[in-house]
Amino acid sequence: METTNASDNVSDSMLGVIAPQQSNAGDVSQQPSVSPGRAALRRFFRDKRAVVCLAIILFIVIGSFVFPPIYQHIGPVNPASIGAGKGIGPTDYHEPAFENLNYSDGPSTLLPLGPRSLVYPLGTDTNGRDLFARVMAGVNTSIIIALTVEIFDIGMGVLLGTLAGFFGGWLDTVLARFTDIMFAFPGLLLIILIAASLGPVFDSRFGSGVGRVLLIIFAIGLLVWPLMMRFVRGQTIQLKEQQYIEAARTVGGTNSTIIMRHIIPNLASIVIIAATLDILGTITTEAGISLLGVGIQPPATSLGLMISDTIASVYSNWTEPLWPAAMLIILVIAFAFIGDGIRDAFDPRTKD
Amino acid sequence: MGALLSNLPAVIALLVLLAFMAYVAIRVNPGFLIKRVAGLVFVVMGVSFITFVLGFWGSGPNGIEAVIGQCGTRCTPNILKNLENVYGLRDPWYLQYGHYLERLVHGDLGLSYSNRNRTVWDILGQGVPVSLTLQAFAIPLTIIAGVPIGIYSAIRAGSRFDTTTNSVSLLFFAIPSYLLIVYYRFVMVFLAVRNLPHLPVSGWGDPIDIVAPAVILAAVGAAFFTRLSRTSMLEVLGQEYIRTARAKGLRERVVIFKHALRNAIIPLVTALGPTLAFAVTGAFFTELLFNIPGVANAAVASITNKDLPVIQGVVIMTAVAVALMNLAVDVIYGVLDPRIKVV
Numbered sequence: 001m002e003t004t005n006a007s008d009n010v011s012d013s014m015l016g017v018i019a020p021q022q023s024n025a026g027d028v029s030q031q032p033s034v035s036p037g038r039a040a041l042r043r044f045f046r047d048k049r050a051v052v053c054l055a056i057i058l059f060i061v062i063g064s065f066v067f068p069p070i071y072q073h074i075g076p077v078n079p080a081s082i083g084a085g086k087g088i089g090p091t092d093y094h095e096p097a098f099e100n101l102n103y104s105d106g107p108s109t110l111l112p113l114g115p116r117s118l119v120y121p122l123g124t125d126t127n128g129r130d131l132f133a134r135v136m137a138g139v140n141t142s143i144i145i146a147l148t149v150e151i152f153d154i155g156m157g158v159l160l161g162t163l164a165g166f167f168g169g170w171l172d173t174v175l176a177r178f179t180d181i182m183f184a185f186p187g188l189l190l191i192i193l194i195a196a197s198l199g200p201v202f203d204s205r206f207g208s209g210v211g212r213v214l215l216i217i218f219a220i221g222l223l224v225w226p227l228m229m230r231f232v233r234g235q236t237i238q239l240k241e242q243q244y245i246e247a248a249r250t251v252g253g254t255n256s257t258i259i260m261r262h263i264i265p266n267l268a269s270i271v272i273i274a275a276t277l278d279i280l281g282t283i284t285t286e287a288g289i290s291l292l293g294v295g296i297q298p299p300a301t302s303l304g305l306m307i308s309d310t311i312a313s314v315y316s317n318w319t320e321p322l323w324p325a326a327m328l329i330i331l332v333i334a335f336a337f338i339g340d341g342i343r344d345a346f347d348p349r350t351k352d
Numbered sequence: 353m354g355a356l357l358s359n360l361p362a363v364i365a366l367l368v369l370l371a372f373m374a375y376v377a378i379r380v381n382p383g384f385l386i387k388r389v390a391g392l393v394f395v396v397m398g399v400s401f402i403t404f405v406l407g408f409w410g411s412g413p414n415g416i417e418a419v420i421g422q423c424g425t426r427c428t429p430n431i432l433k434n435l436e437n438v439y440g441l442r443d444p445w446y447l448q449y450g451h452y453l454e455r456l457v458h459g460d461l462g463l464s465y466s467n468r469n470r471t472v473w474d475i476l477g478q479g480v481p482v483s484l485t486l487q488a489f490a491i492p493l494t495i496i497a498g499v500p501i502g503i504y505s506a507i508r509a510g511s512r513f514d515t516t517t518n519s520v521s522l523l524f525f526a527i528p529s530y531l532l533i534v535y536y537r538f539v540m541v542f543l544a545v546r547n548l549p550h551l552p553v554s555g556w557g558d559p560i561d562i563v564a565p566a567v568i569l570a571a572v573g574a575a576f577f578t579r580l581s582r583t584s585m586l587e588v589l590g591q592e593y594i595r596t597a598r599a600k601g602l603r604e605r606v607v608i609f610k611h612a613l614r615n616a617i618i619p620l621v622t623a624l625g626p627t628l629a630f631a632v633t634g635a636f637f638t639e640l641l642f643n644i645p646g647v648a649n650a651a652v653a654s655i656t657n658k659d660l661p662v663i664q665g666v667v668i669m670t671a672v673a674v675a676l677m678n679l680a681v682d683v684i685y686g687v688l689d690p691r692i693k694v695v
Contacts, residue, residue, distance in 0.1 A: 179387040181398035196655045197406045284528040323533045336526035
């Protein structure tokens with residue numbers, strides 16, 4: 001298995017799988033008292049581009065949770081009415097899912113496709129919804145999905161990868177066969193298939209907004225963890241042969257202590273590298289399938305869904321898809337540079 | 353003779369396949385081959401089972417929703433009963449899957465649920481040539497653009513060219529193709545409203561239609577090949593035999609082209625395998641957003657129509673292509689680099 005599949009080498013070398021016996025001797029001698037993890041962090045923070053990108057991402061991630069609740073209380077109360085005879089407050093017109101503004105008989109700020117104004121910093125969409133609020137909600141959806149998928153990915157990957165790599169045996173064989181099947185699937189097609197066939201079930205069980213988010217998390221998570229598991233498994237097999245594992249065993253370490261104390265901490269670098277790439281992949285996949293119309297469904301919002309709503313009408317209204325596309329590309333670029341910086345930092349061999 | 357000429361691409365493909373199979377049969381040891389074929393059967397079984405379960409679940413009670421679409425408002429209980437019998441929808445799921453496997457062994461992918469009197473082969477036969485035409489432009493463009501840039505930036509490692517290429521290829525590797533297409537549309541709309549010359553944003557049929565999708569596909573693929581060939585070339589340039597070649601006083605050109613390049617190409621073959629294997633279904637967003645009637649369009653249409661047999665067909669076709677390409681890569685790898693005994 002290890003030697004026959006030559007195509008394994010590609011993904012491994014792209015990721016920069018780390019051979020522990022070849023740790024960078026130069027770094028150790030320069031900073032004798034620093035742990036490898038701390039040294040990697042130091043190397044990461046020396047990479048200006050990655051640090052700037054990390055700052056941007058942190059701002060966006062935290063902002064997507066903190067800003068919407070604040071933003072929804074900013075702005076004047078509009079005396080116009082939607083049938084009920086009440087004024088429309090900012091909690092309504094800054095609500096990303098609020099579609100009724102289309103039927104508003106109020107002043108021009110509430111009309112669909114409204115221009116940029118103080119109330120609507122990015123204007124409004126065809127239904128009269130605030131674009132800025134929708135973009136923030138879309139980013140929030142992306143981040144929530146990406147983080148949840150990552151928790152699932154790392155949990156499954158590390159758990160099964162270490163077990164398969166450390167013990168081998170039937171579990172290893174079963175998992176290897178399973179990954180064979182998963183790698184032969186056209187991944188996007190599988191996600192769309194899951195989303196289309198289980199969509200109604202999840203909708204009726206959890207409500208149409210939350211259900212789809214859960215479903216997308218489930219579908220993408222199912223697709224990404226086999227790769228993580230394979231990286232972890234490969235690294236575990238390499239680690240298992242190290243002398244310090246043998247030493248730990250001679251002083252009476254049981255399997256569980258060896259795995260918990262000596263294997264899992266040493267997986268950190270490869271898991272971090274792979275997870276950064278997976279976050280990027282998750283964000284783009286989610287936006288992609290929402291763009292196709294099988295992902296997130298209204299009234300929930302996603303960057304991909306916003307692009308898909310308007311991409312057909314770019315000729316008449318090109319600013320509306322521009323904002324989500326711009327946001328998405330900022331996320332992608334920032335995560336790509338962070339991933340690059342992390343790989344260089346945690347695996348000094350790949351840097352030349 | 354005329355029939356032979358008109359089917360020339362298919363004939364050539366068949367001959368290549370036969371030659372490859374003959375080579376494999378002679379050179380590769382039978383145990384390895386049996387293992388791979390068993391693996392292929394297993395993967396096809398697994399993939400088709402997962403698809404079947406998901407599709408069966410999704411297409412309502414026994415796929416009847418998709419079939420109702422065939423007769424629409426004219427559906428009478430009698431017609432429906434007939435259709436159910438034709439597709440065997442009355443059977444329990446395990447019997448349906450068993451029948452499906454039985455047909456699959458005979459190379460029959462079954463009838464489409466939502467299109468009357470059309471086999472899955474028929475639908476795939478329409479989509480595959482379109483997708484392959486697109487890839488026939490995109491993949492060579494990918495390699496022509498990607499590999500030389502990667503090799504050159506490895507030779508000039510650390511230079512301004514190298515760092516720029518590194519960043520650009522990192523971005524194109526990370527940016528999904530649909531975002532490129534969205535931005536491409538912005539640019540084209542910008543040009544169109546100012547009456548400047550521009551390319552079409554969607555469509556298929558005119559030769560000009562193929563330019564933008566092929567270039568966008570190639571840009572994404574080339575980024576991957578640039579990074580890969582750079583890494584590979586750097587690794588080769590660090591080898592002892594390169595130092596020896598330089599120490600012998602060989603000219604740099606000879607060292608690079610004759611000693612380094614040949615060895616640096618080998619790992620790229622491994623990457624080409626999956627690229628070719630996913631060629632048919634890989635250009636998903638490109639085909640959909642450019643409205644190209646390829647396999648991806650057929651696949652998504654079949655998912656929305658709950659047309660389980662077509663979904664099965666696309667998925668199985670991809671799985672077989674992946675397995676065959678991995679085998680081909682392993683065999684070619686052994687030929688190119690005799691140090692590696694893979695087979």
